[in-house]
Amino acid sequence: xxxxxxxxxxxLLASIAASAQPYERTFxxxxxxxxxxxxxxxxxxxxxxxxxxxxxxxxxxxVAPIVERFSAWSPNFIAVETMxxxxxxxxxxxxxxxxxxxxxxxxxTSSATTxxxxxxxxxxxxxxxxxxxxxxxxxxxxxxxALLFLAAGEPGSALVQxxxxxxxxxxxxxxxxxxxxxxxxxxxxxxSEISLIAAPIAVRSGLQRxxxxxxxxxxxxxxxxxxxxAALNAAWDNPASQQRAEDREAxxxxxxxxxAFLQMYQASNSPEFAALAYESDWGAALAEQSQGQYGRRxxxxxxxxxxxxxxxxxEVLGRSPGSRMLAIVGESHKAYYExxxxxxxxxxxxxxxxxxxx
Numbered sequence: 001x002x003x004x005x006x007x008x009x010x011x012l013l014a015s016i017a018a019s020a021q022p023y024e025r026t027f028x029x030x031x032x033x034x035x036x037x038x039x040x041x042x043x044x045x046x047x048x049x050x051x052x053x054x055x056x057x058x059x060x061x062x063v064a065p066i067v068e069r070f071s072a073w074s075p076n077f078i079a080v081e082t083m084x085x086x087x088x089x090x091x092x093x094x095x096x097x098x099x100x101x102x103x104x105x106x107x108x109t110s111s112a113t114t115x116x117x118x119x120x121x122x123x124x125x126x127x128x129x130x131x132x133x134x135x136x137x138x139x140x141x142x143x144x145x146a147l148l149f150l151a152a153g154e155p156g157s158a159l160v161q162x163x164x165x166x167x168x169x170x171x172x173x174x175x176x177x178x179x180x181x182x183x184x185x186x187x188x189x190x191x192s193e194i195s196l197i198a199a200p201i202a203v204r205s206g207l208q209r210x211x212x213x214x215x216x217x218x219x220x221x222x223x224x225x226x227x228x229x230a231a232l233n234a235a236w237d238n239p240a241s242q243q244r245a246e247d248r249e250a251x252x253x254x255x256x257x258x259x260a261f262l263q264m265y266q267a268s269n270s271p272e273f274a275a276l277a278y279e280s281d282w283g284a285a286l287a288e289q290s291q292g293q294y295g296r297r298x299x300x301x302x303x304x305x306x307x308x309x310x311x312x313x314x315e316v317l318g319r320s321p322g323s324r325m326l327a328i329v330g331e332s333h334k335a336y337y338e339x340x341x342x343x344x345x346x347x348x349x350x351x352x353x354x355x356x357x358x
Contacts, residue, residue: 029343036346039322043313043341044073044350046326047268047334048193055252060189062261063196069355070197071204076323077211079313080198081330084212085109085153089120091217098217105216112150115177123151131208136161139169146184147175149209156194157209159187160202198328211316213327215308218301224292231290232298240280247276266356274335281332306336313337314344321346 046066051058088106091098113119118126127148135141142161149158162170162184170185172178187195198210251267254260267273282302285295309329317323327337341347 029345032345034345036321040348041317041322041344041346042324042348042350043317044070044075044324044326044352044355045334045337045341046070046265046328046352047273047331048197048328049264049268049331051191051193051196054191055255057256058191060191060196062255063200065262066197066265066356067200067204070326071201073326073350073355074324075201075205075207075326076320077316077325078198078202078205078207079211079213079316079325079327079329080156080194081214081309081328081333082156082194082210082212083107083153083214083216084312085120086124087212087215087217088153097219101216105214107150107153107155109151109153111177112147112180115175115180116147116151118148118151120151120153123148124153127152127154136164136208139165140174143169143171143174143176145208147180150180150183154209154212155183155187156199156212159184159195159199160207160209162188163199163203193328201326211313213309213312213316215305215312217308218304220297220301223294223297227290227292228294228298231288231292231294232285235284235288235295236281238280238284240276240284244276244280262356266353268331269334269352269356273331277332278335303336306333307340309333310337310340313341314347317347 051063083101083105085107088102089109091102091106095102109120113123116123127145130136130141130145130148136145142165146158146161149155149161170181172181176184189195194210202208202210247267251260251264255264282299285298288295313325313327317325329337338349341349
């Protein structure tokens with residue numbers, strides 16, 4: 001009996017090894033062909049260079065073709081790469097964990113909450129109620145809405161309300177202080193894709209707000225940040241990164257030429273850019289061999305952040321099925337956005353290149 005068992009065990013192990021194949025999932029939503037009832041949600045992902053990093057030759061008027069083309073596409077929602085007030089307020093409950101992200105990515109609501117007499121949660125509830133009731137009819141409504149959005153930690157949406165006002169009505173009334181008015185005026189001229197692209201498209205499209213979908217709340221645990229930075233910088237020192245830098249400089253050097261700004265956006269949204277970005281960045285990080293496995297930890301942060309951003313977008317689309325969403329995000333996020341969105345059974349991706357090339 002024992003002899004028969006000794007003989008059978010090696011045979012069983014050999015059989016298992018021979019039959020072992022890479023696991024293939026049977027549920028593959030990105031390959032299914034069923035359709036939702038009614039019009040699918042359409043999402044156009046516009047990858048953008050961060051305007052704050054453009055050379056001095058940049059002029060705000062250069063964004064006009066982008067604003068015009070995507071306003072004509074008529075989005076129902078605009079998702080932007082900012083942290084929501086609600087997420088930031090929840091992070092504030094644990095500053096020991098999120099102190100760095102809070103200071104870098106979250107809007108300081110203290111002045112606006114004092115002016116409104118409401119905390120972030122109360123202001124969020126009230127502004128949603130006001131918008132649902134259509135309280136956007138006059139200048140007083142708009143000023144009050146701008147204050148509430150600031151108190152809710154949503155300065156981009158406050159700017160949308162502000163831009164609806166004629167210059168003569170942009171004043172310190174309805175709870176807005178002179179300091180908050182100054183802040184809104186400053187945001188109107190800020191060199192950012194939120195101020196110069198997203199908010200103007202929202203106004204042209206008749207929208208009342210932007211949707212903050214960023215997720216800078218990833219916790220890396222105890223980390224030797226000096227070693228982390230050294231490992232990533234070493235990984236990023238590769239031919240693909242050099243090519244990206246050369247391509248960027250070539251585009252920037254022509255930025256003052258007619259049509260060059262649009263060409264920069266065409267390049268940022270091309271398949272070639274996506275492939276080169278991965279090779280230079282996350283692919284290189286995955287392969288780096290530091291003892292702390294810092295490259296793999298960095299990719300975990302990056303994938304987690306993008307997954308949460310797409311989850312936030314998907315939640316917004318659930319408010320009104322069959323809608324169009326314009327997602328404006330840093331160019332490096334575009335491919336990840338689209339990869340994750342493609343798995344959603346009620347999302348149809350829209351190629352932005354034809355819009356940029358018309």
